[in-house]
Amino acid sequence: MKVYIVYDSESGHTEMLAKAIAEGAESVKDTQIYLKHISESQPDELADMDAIIWGCPGHFGTISANLKTSIDNLGNLWAEGKLINKIGAVFCTSATVHGGIESTLLNLIIPMLHQGMIIVGLPGNIPANALYGSYYGVGITCPVEINPDSPPNMPTESDLALGKALGQRVAETVQKFKA
Helix, strand or coil, rough: CEEEEEECCCCCHHHHHHHHHHHHHCCCCCCCEEEEEHHHHHHHHHHCCCEEEEEEECCCECCCHHHHHHCCCHHHHHHCCCCCCCCCEEEEEEEECCCCCCHHHHHHHHHHHHCEEEECCCCCCHEEEEEEECCCCEEEEEECCCCCCCCCCCCCCCHHHHHHHHHHHHHHHHHHHHH
């Protein structure tokens, strides 16, 4: 099974979450992970994958420009139906509470639906998600530090556990779907 995780990251927050998602997916037997920053990603690679997971920092409640540009360049794959029935999932980070996490996740899901993909979320009965409650994917808040000399607020262990749970769920869904 091939799981492609493509992310945009500026300060390392989204990259840390992407790596946790990769770790969760990799915990499922026979799963190959392709973890790529958006600058390394090639749209034609997506057609050979079983699952595609997109992630980015939320910019004013929507997809970061770099990832959006990449998604907008998937017209040929759409025209040829190359992503139909691929498993899809999404994740994002935000610098502020109520910074648009859910709207960013939903904006990431919409192009997947246009491509004919099957979306996997994160159910509330998964222990890591019991109190979190985002069913669209994983979205975490890493508050901005007012003092520029302070270290950045990176994802917590709980945040990373959500990422691992999403990655594992995606890989297990692919496994069931392929069976």
